[in-house]
Amino acid sequence: MPARLPHADPHQPRPPSAGEENGSRSGYAETKSHAEQLISTAYQRGLPSATYRLPRIVGDSRTGQGNTRDIMLRVLRIILELGCAPDTEIEEPWIAVDETAGALARLGMAQHRDGGRFVLASRRPMRLTHLVELLRSTGTEIGVRPVADWLALLEAHSPEEHAILQSLFGSATPTGRPSSDFAPIVVPSPDDGALLRYVDRMLVRTSVEGTEGLSRK
Secondary structure, three states, rough: OOOOHHHHHHHOOOOOOOOHHOOOOOOHHHHHHHHHHHHHHHHOOOOOOEEEEEEEEEEEOOOOOOOOOOHHHHHHHHHHHEEEEOOOOOEEEEEEEHHHHHHHHHHHHHOOOEEEEEEEEEOOOOOOOOHHHHHHHHEEEEEEOOHHHHHHHHHOHHHHHHHHHHHHHHHHHOOOOOOOOOOEEEEEOOOOOHHHHHHHHHHHHHOOOOOOOOOOO
8 A cells, every 4th residue: 555645734834935025916926836835745745846936038049039928028118119218226037938948958857856946047137227228229219217207108108008017116126036945046147139139029020020120239
C-alpha cells in the first residue's frame, strides 16, 4: 500500500506574493500567489517542484514581437499619442521573452526540483525616463508633465485607458525588488537596440502600416 503524502501545514509561514510585495491587490496578482502556494503544497506532499517568479516579459529581443496588451506598452503608446510623458521615476525589471524561455529551459534541465524558490532578475531596472529618452533619440518630440496633469490629459484623451493606468501612477512605487525568500537568477536585460525594435514593432508598425519604423539618428 503506498504511503500517504503528508498534508501541508496551514500554519507554516509563506513568503509574500509578488503582488503583496509591490502593494498590488489585482486578481492577476492573486492568481500568481495561489499558484505559488499550490507548488509549495505539492512539494510538501512529496512531489519534486520549484518556483520561478518572473518580472515583466517584453518582446523578442530579435524581432520586437510581444504582447500588445501589456500595460507598459500601453503607457508608451499613450505617451506617443499625447506627445508628453509623466514626470515619474517609475522602474521595473524587464526581460525579453526569448531570454526568459531560454533561461527557464536551462534551469529546468540543470537544477534539482527540491522546493527551491527563485526569481528571474534583470541586470538593470528599466526606467520610464530611459524609454522616453530612447524615443527622443529617434527624433520624436516628447515633453514632460507632472503626473497629476498627465493623468488629467489622459482622462480627456481616453477615459478607458485612464481607468486602467491611473492606479499604476497613483502608487508611484518602484517595483521589482525581489523577496529575500527567493534566490535571484540574473538574466540579461534588453539592450537599447532590442528596446527600439520592441517599440517599433509593437507601436509604430502596428498602427501605421508601411512606415519605415524607428531608427536611431
